[in-house]
Amino acid sequence: MNDSWLNKVNWAQDGLVPAVTQDSASGRVLTVAWMNREALKLTAATGEAHYWSRSRKKLWHKGEESGHVQKVKSIRLDCDQDVVLLEVEQVGGIACHTGRESCFFNRYEPDTTGETAGGEWVAIDPVLKDPKEIYRK
Amino acid sequence: MNDSWLNKVNWAQDGLVPAVTQDSASGRVLTVAWMNREALKLTAATGEAHYWSRSRKKLWHKGEESGHVQKVKSIRLDCDQDVVLLEVEQVGGIACHTGRESCFFNRYEPDTTGETAGGEWVAIDPVLKDPKEIYRK
Numbered sequence: 001m002n003d004s005w006l007n008k009v010n011w012a013q014d015g016l017v018p019a020v021t022q023d024s025a026s027g028r029v030l031t032v033a034w035m036n037r038e039a040l041k042l043t044a045a046t047g048e049a050h051y052w053s054r055s056r057k058k059l060w061h062k063g064e065e066s067g068h069v070q071k072v073k074s075i076r077l078d079c080d081q082d083v084v085l086l087e088v089e090q091v092g093g094i095a096c097h098t099g100r101e102s103c104f105f106n107r108y109e110p111d112t113t114g115e116t117a118g119g120e121w122v123a124i125d126p127v128l129k130d131p132k133e134i135y136r137k
Numbered sequence: 138m139n140d141s142w143l144n145k146v147n148w149a150q151d152g153l154v155p156a157v158t159q160d161s162a163s164g165r166v167l168t169v170a171w172m173n174r175e176a177l178k179l180t181a182a183t184g185e186a187h188y189w190s191r192s193r194k195k196l197w198h199k200g201e202e203s204g205h206v207q208k209v210k211s212i213r214l215d216c217d218q219d220v221v222l223l224e225v226e227q228v229g230g231i232a233c234h235t236g237r238e239s240c241f242f243n244r245y246e247p248d249t250t251g252e253t254a255g256g257e258w259v260a261i262d263p264v265l266k267d268p269k270e271i272y273r274k
Contacts, residue, residue, distance in 0.1 A: 002248060002255035002256070003254060003255065004257075005245065005255075005256050005257050005258055008258055018155050018169060020157050020166055020169060022164075022166060026164075027159075027163075027164025027165075028164075029157055029159060029166065029222055031215075032155060032157060032215065032220040041254050042254075044245060044247065044254045044256065045253045045254035074244055074245070075244070075245035076241040076242075076243060076244050076245070077241070077243040077244075077245070077258055078168075078169065078240040078241050078243070079233050079234065079235055079237075079240045079242065079243075080240070081243075083169040083240075083241075085166055085241045096216055097216065098216050100216075103215040103216045103217070103220075104213040104214070104215050104220075104222045105213075105216065106213055106214040106215070106216075106218075107211055107212070107213050107214075108142065108181060108211070108212035108213070108214070110181065111139060116182045117140060117178050117179075117181045117182035118139035118140065118142075119139070119142050119181065120141075120142050121142055121145055121214055
């Protein structure tokens with residue numbers, strides 16, 4: 001197999017690169033996860049996003065439990081060849097394990113007192129589906 | 138200063154988190170860089186994106202040389218509190234040091250022979266301005 005394109009990725013010492021995943025319709029950034037060589041190869045071969053789970057130390061076919069797979073529309077690589085960007089169709093419209101569309105549901109809100117760089121994170125996006133419903137077997 | 142919101146970020150052992158930066162108008166992902174606590178604090182305080190340059194080992198006010206600063210519209214944090222997402226207005230319309238709009242100008246093109254997971258990266262986005270013009274003093 002001609003997989004020389006995989007060698008052009010600047011894998012870090014731990015063999016991983018960050019992978020940003022964006023909804024191709026809405027443009028929302030859904031998730032940032034990690035890929036090793038095998039995850040990127042499987043993503044290209046199957047047309048569905050695969051990542052490396054750093055916590056579980058195993059390959060992770062996104063949606064394998066929830067059914068919320070990510071159908072890949074394009075795979076891009078940045079100028080330093082060390083970050084991957086996927087454009088996907090997010091099946092079910094839910095990418096986050098909390099039941100939200102995107103993992104980036106916390107927004108920084110500055111202090112209303114105008115104190116410089118004071119503020120807080122506020123969860124501003126709705127939970128679309130109870131995680132208990134998503135992950136029950 | 139009430140900077141307890143900075144403590145809620147799960148800074149990695151090296152004190153950094155990835156920061157994805159997206160154009161608020163086009164939705165394009167422009168850059169992925171790294172932030173330490175000081176970079177995030179300065180980003181919030183000044184309204185312009187600041188990062189930590191891992192190669193130069195110093196704080197980096199994006200656009201300090203090129204003038205292509207990023208005016209921050211929102212700052213978000215993901216469910217694991219270990220990735221930051223900025224929505225910005227990209228001054229000059231160029232985020233990449235190669236003179237392109239986005240750093241993600243390489244797209245994976247599968248082999249036309251249909252070989253599984255064979256293919257190549259192709260630079261598909263135009264250079265909008267010669268880097269020599271951008272960075273001359």
